Amino acid sequence: MAAAIRLSRLNLGLTSTNPSVACLIVRDGVVVGSAVTAPGGRPHAETQALAEAGAAARGATAYVTLEPCSHHGKTPPCSEALIAAGIARVVVSVTDPDERVAGRGLAMLRDAGIAVETGVLEEAGREALAAYLNRQTKKQPYVTLKLAVSADGMLGRLGEGQVAITGPVSRGQVHVLRAETDAILIGIGTALADDPELTCRLPGLEARSPVRIVLDPRLELPPASKLAQTAQTVPVIAVTERDRRDDPGFLARQAALEALGVEVLICDPRKLDALLTALATRGISSLLVEGGARTAQSFLDAGLVGRISLFTGPKAIGKDGVASPFVSGRMPDGFSLRHTARYGADVLQEYERDD
Ligand SMILES: NC(=O)c1ccc[n+]([C@@H]2O[C@H](COP(=O)([O-])OP(=O)(O)OC[C@H]3O[C@@H](n4cnc5c(N)ncnc54)[C@H](OP(=O)(O)O)[C@@H]3O)[C@@H](O)[C@H]2O)c1
Numbered sequence: 364m365a366a367a368i369r370l371s372r373l374n375l376g377l378t379s380t381n382p383s384v385a386c387l388i389v390r391d392g393v394v395v396g397s398a399v400t401a402p403g404g405r406p407h408a409e410t411q412a413l414a415e416a417g418a419a420a421r422g423a424t425a426y427v428t429l430e431p432c433s434h435h436g437k438t439p440p441c442s443e444a445l446i447a448a449g450i451a452r453v454v455v456s457v458t459d460p461d462e463r464v465a466g467r468g469l470a471m472l473r474d475a476g477i478a479v480e481t482g483v484l485e486e487a488g489r490e491a492l493a494a495y496l497n498r499q500t501k502k503q504p505y506v507t508l509k510l511a512v513s514a515d516g517m518l519g520r521l522g523e524g525q526v527a528i529t530g531p532v533s534r535g536q537v538h539v540l541r542a543e544t545d546a547i548l549i550g551i552g553t554a555l556a557d558d559p560e561l562t563c564r565l566p567g568l569e570a571r572s573p574v575r576i577v578l579d580p581r582l583e584l585p586p587a588s589k590l591a592q593t594a595q596t597v598p599v600i601a602v603t604e605r606d607r608r609d610d611p612g613f614l615a616r617q618a619a620l621e622a623l624g625v626e627v628l629i630c631d632p633r634k635l636d637a638l639l640t641a642l643a644t645r646g647i648s649s650l651l652v653e654g655g656a657r658t659a660q661s662f663l664d665a666g667l668v669g670r671i672s673l674f675t676g677p678k679a680i681g682k683d684g685v686a687s688p689f690v691s692g693r694m695p696d697g698f699s700l701r702h703t704a705r706y707g708a709d710v711l712q713e714y715e716r717d718d
Contacts, residue, residue: 364426364456364484368491370399371428375494375543376571377402380646382429382495386412388450390423407432409441413448421449428488429495430459430481433468442471452478456488460499490701490715493669494545494649503639504650506667508659509540510687511674517684518656525557528676532706538563540672542571544651546642550658551579560589561653562597572597574647578632578658580604586619594624601625602632635665660688663695671698671714674706 371385381404388396396416398408409431413420431441431453445453453472458481459465472479489496497505511528512518519526541547541563553559554577562572577584579601584591590599601620617627630638642650652662662668673689688695698714705711 364428364454365487366394367397367426367428368456368484368487370397371408371491372543373399374402375491376545376573376649379404380498380648381405381407382492384408384427384429384492386428387426388412388416388420388423389426390416390419395419395423405438407438407441410438410444413444413450416448422451424452424454425450426454426483428456429492430455430457430464430466431468431472432459432461432464433471434463436463440468440471442468445472446475446477450477452480454483455479455481456484457492457496458482460496497669498643498648503636503643503667504545504647505669506639506650506652506662507540507544507670507672508652508662508668509537509672509674510654510659510689511537511676512687512689513676513678513680513684515679515681515684516687516689517680518654518687519556519685520680521683521685522556525559526680528678528680529674529709530676530707533674533676533709533711535565536706536711537674538565538568540651541573542568544573544649545647546574546576546649547651547653548576548578548658549653550655551577551581551583552657553653553655554579554584554588554590556655558589559653560593562593573651574598574600576600576602576642576650578602580632581610582613582616582620582627584620584625586623591620591623591625594620599625600628602628602630602638604631604633605629633661635661635667639667656685656687663688669716671695671712673712673714675710675712677708 367385367387374383378400383400385399386408396412398411400408433440433442494505547561561575582603584601697717701715702713
């Protein structure tokens with residue numbers, strides 16, 4: 364199951380509204396078929412792994428990270444495919460909260476005489492499926508708040524634009540996070556101060572750059588910014604308060620951004636709860652919030668953060684620093700430390716929300 368969970372991460376951020384699930388078919392201790400949900404969400408992992416296993420699937424064990432589906436959607440149910448292939452035992456990490464499945468997939472397998480075990484490595488399985496599970500149960504994307512802070516908890520230096528706080532290994536890791544995520548979000552303060560591109564620039568993973576979203580109440584994103592200039596290649600959404608007909612320059616700014624391919628979404632950027640619901644209806648299941656300070660604080664205050672990825676660099680910034688919500692290493696209540704890693708001179712601490 365650990366191997367299946369690792370494999371399932373391969374297509375995170377690529378499977379649209381479907382979860383990225385992995386399936387391993389094991390016969391006499393040998394993996395005879397393995398697959399992960401295909402980009403776009405179809406075909407599912409089970410049918411691909413069964414096809415690879417062929418006749419060797421008869422009498423084998425299938426390890427699946429999420430309960431096999433039981434409903435006739437755009438594809439026939441995976442439970443039926445497992446039964447038809449003669450699988451003897453199915454081991455599942457997480458049961459599916461989708462009301463069309465919710466235990467029915469397991470019941471179908473048991474009714475067919477297949478031995479079924481569930482809840483295997485469930486914590487790790489839930490972590491890999493966090494975005495899907497969150498969207499199913501809360502109808503909102505799963506929010507990861509990523510921040511890089513100096514040794515004294517600062518995000519940057521006032522008026523200095525991007526300040527290198529962490530080293531190249533951490534920055535590479537952030538690009539991996541981007542590759543696994545459906546959308547990245549920042550506040551307009553960061554867009555103006557840093558002019559970031561927010562793409563995934565790891566060799567070979569460039570095509571996995573997520574949609575980029577800017578909370579921009581007054582529609583101030585400059586047409587010359589890297590975000591606007593690259594909107595034709597990687598989508599950019601500027602979330603703005605309302606149709607500001609009283610603001611004479613609004614329509615011209617909107618037209619200039621739209622001509623570059625930026626989508627202007629009229630949805631109050633301060634009502635984050637409603638914004639997240641709107642993003643979920645567009646199929647966005649995971650959202651990486653990359654700051655700045657005020658945006659990070661609003662997401663925390665609204666109780667919308669599921670995971671915090673806190674990268675801490677070795678140097679202090681001191682006075683003139685832009686304070687992060689985590690000065691002096693204090694974590695917000697309701698989060699627990701799950702992982703710690705070292706990337707060169709930096710430390711990553713990953714916190715998960717307790718509920
Ligand atoms: N180290 C890091 O990880 C990191 C990451 C990103 C940025 N930064 C640094 O952070 C600094 C920028 O931080 P910041 O706090 O000034 O900017 P910010 O959070 O990026 O943006 C704040 C702006 O967004 C608007 N906004 C719209 N909806 C919002 C909402 N729901 N919550 C909060 N703001 C919302 C605010 O509008 P109003 O003005 O109307 O409130 C404000 O103009 C820069 O120095 C940048 O270099 C560091």
